[in-house]
Amino acid sequence: MSGLQAIRYNRGKLEVLDQLRLPHEHSYELIRTSEEAFDCIKSMRVRGAPAIAIVAALAHGVELYQNACEAPTAQGTISYIDSRLDYLKQSRPTAVDLTNAITHLKAVVRTVDIASLDESDSSAQAAAKSAIINAYLEAAEEIFRKDTETNLRIGEHGSRWLLANAPVKSPEGKVSVLTHCNTGSLATSGHGTALGIIRSLHSAGNLHHAFCTETRPYNQGSRLTAFELVYERIPATLITDSMAGALFATRKAEKHIAAVIVGADRVVRNGDTANKVGTYALAVLARYHGIKFIVAAPTTSIDLQTTTGADIKIEERKREELTQISGAVVGADGKVDVSRTVRVATAHQEIDVWNPAFDVTPADLIDAIVTEQGVVEKGESGSFDFRGVMPERWAAVVGR
Structure with missing residues (x-):
């Protein structure tokens, strides 16, 4: 796994790499409060859907560990946690990982049984409050830990699927890919999603070349992805966003360009995907040129409540x-x-x-959505069916 880390954490202490200073300077910022986390996320000193959720969850954990909650009762503690998480949810509303993490954390703190507590029993209330905070901390830390496992599995599933379905390969069986925005270690807890697939291809000797876009207007591709590719010594070339069509038209065969691989801030029930603005145009270009278009997304980025991309709120x-x-x-x-x-x-x-900040790529233009549970391909209806990779959530939301 990559040595790059966007997030450094030990219980009670959270540090976040300031990505606005990359690629020229490594500077970690100490995050002690939800307000500091909100500002860090909103200003994009940290970005990437998984990393946003992790920072928000851990930042509030730091507050709780430092006794920021002054509520004397267990119910008051739960109300305090709810209010802080609701506040953090507004920092990046398009990224569904954040919403899913908050929903999960709210549910976890309610697993502590407080129904029979006597409100006048201060020692019992204090013990329950401690149990609630400890449950929150363990759940937030588990979100952080599981993300790395998720990324490694996405890399494995995605690289295997692409090699089996690549429209072009080099004589040695290698493929080249293009990626947009930043989806690597800097956007996650480590390894990455879309960039994780590229890392997995490279580590197995199956990558011919990687191309990355600048990703205007915030330049996450040129500032961050290019930095990660150079850091990992992955053969790579930077292009402007507007050069992708020319690249596919003139270099597809020569460079064995088999796929565009992107991440996702939100995948809705039919497979429509919100990602960094410019993704939709790349999907159209890939379809025209016979290149696979792959979305790499953990199941935490899949929003079954929203049926189509038309209902996704796009941040400006x-x-x-x-x-x-x-x-x-x-x-x-x-x-x-x-x-x-x-x-x-x-x-x-x-x-x-x-x-x-984002656009929506219709499911019809997507060939595969890679999750940690496996690869989902489009059905005959032109949409995706996620019940196989998330059966419990599917049954709870869709009911069939």
Whole structure:
């Protein structure tokens, strides 16, 4: 597994790698409160659906461990936890991992039996409060731990499926892929989802080449994915978002480009997928050029409550992300000076801006959705059926 870690945690202490300073500077930020976590997520110092959920869950755990809850009763403690989690949920509403984690944590704290407690028995109330907090901490830490296992399984399932279904391969049986945004160790607890499949291909000697897009306007591809690929010594090339069509048209055969592999912030019941804006265009291009389009998503990113992508709430980001850019200064000698950061205008500052953070790729354009439980392929109806990889949740929500 990669040595890169976006999140460092020991009970009572949470540190998050500031991804706005990458690729030029490694700086970890201490997160002590839900407010600090909210700001860290909202400003995208941490991003990626799994990492967002982990940071939110652990940050509130740190608060609880540091005795931030002043409620004297067990019920008051549960109400406090609910209110803090509801607050954190608003930091990135499109990422369903966060919602699912919050729903799970709320359910866990309610497993502590408090129905028969005497409200006037302060020692019993204190013991129940302690049990509730401990249950929360263990559940939040389990979310963190399980994410790495999930990513490794996604990498294994996805690489195996692609090798079996690749439309083109090199004479040695290798494939090249393109990925969008950042879905690696920096977006998860480790290894990654879409980038995890690429890592698994590479580690098994089955990757010919990886291409990554800049991912405008926030440049997660050029700042983060390119950094991870270089760090892992994976053969890779950076392109602008608008070069993908030309790449497929002119280099598909030469470079053995078999698939576009992306992550997901939300996959709804029929398979429609919300991911970083620009994903939909890549899916259209992949279909035209006969290239597989693969979504890598843990089952925690699958939203069975929402039937189609038309009902997904798309977050819109601030206008300055399109009209301004900041970065470390490059000196006359070509070296990067991390001590000097400047912000420059890239457009007229009065131009109107539309800046959706995500778009929705219809299920019809997706060939496979890779989860930790296996690969789901489209049915004859043109949509996906997830009951095989999440039977209990499917039965609870869909009922058949």
